Amino acid sequence: MTKEKYYNHEKIYKKIFAEGGKGWEDYNRSKKDAYKRLKQFLNSRFAPKKGLALDVGCGGGQAAFLIEKNGFNVFGIDYSTSAIKIAKKNAKRKKSSAKFKVADALKMPFSDDKFDLVADNHTFHCIVTKKDREQFAKEVYRVLKKRGIFFTATMQISKEVISKYADKLEKSGKSYHSKIRYWTSRDEFVRLLKKNKFKILHINDNGGITVYATKCTS
16 A cells, blocks of 8 residues: 555554554544544434444544444454554453454455445545545445445535645645545535445535445445
């Protein structure tokens, strides 16, 4: 894997691990509501009530632990070795049964039709080329069971983003990307998911884009 495919968080997670931190919030303390939308989803009528779940880009496991509390058996994957070390340490401390492993989200080490829920709590925007974003969507679809649910929360392009990162951004249609982030538009994101056979159940684009989608098999 190269930085062109992902924003590689290993350097940051290595520092967090060395300092005894528990997750991304120990690096970026402004992300106080990083799990707000996931909690809303888990409390919604769209969320499965039990089953097998996958947390993609799990970091220190915080999203995985929230999902586990809602009745799921959970796997978490991340490309960062240090993130997985932190997640396993957190799981031991919490006496959680969630399982974590280093893996590539573009080539997930799971069989087809395995999960009732796949959760992406801020991973999609770390995949910075269109080709790889397509591959990520295909992989999520592949590992989801029939009628399985995909939760995703990602960054949205805005005037503030364009102004702040103007010297680092490349334009791709109506969206923008840099070497570390991909800011999408609502329309582009919906097209990407529909192209890869997802049915949109719910979408919220207030301060970012949150989508609940299901696997279409017809």
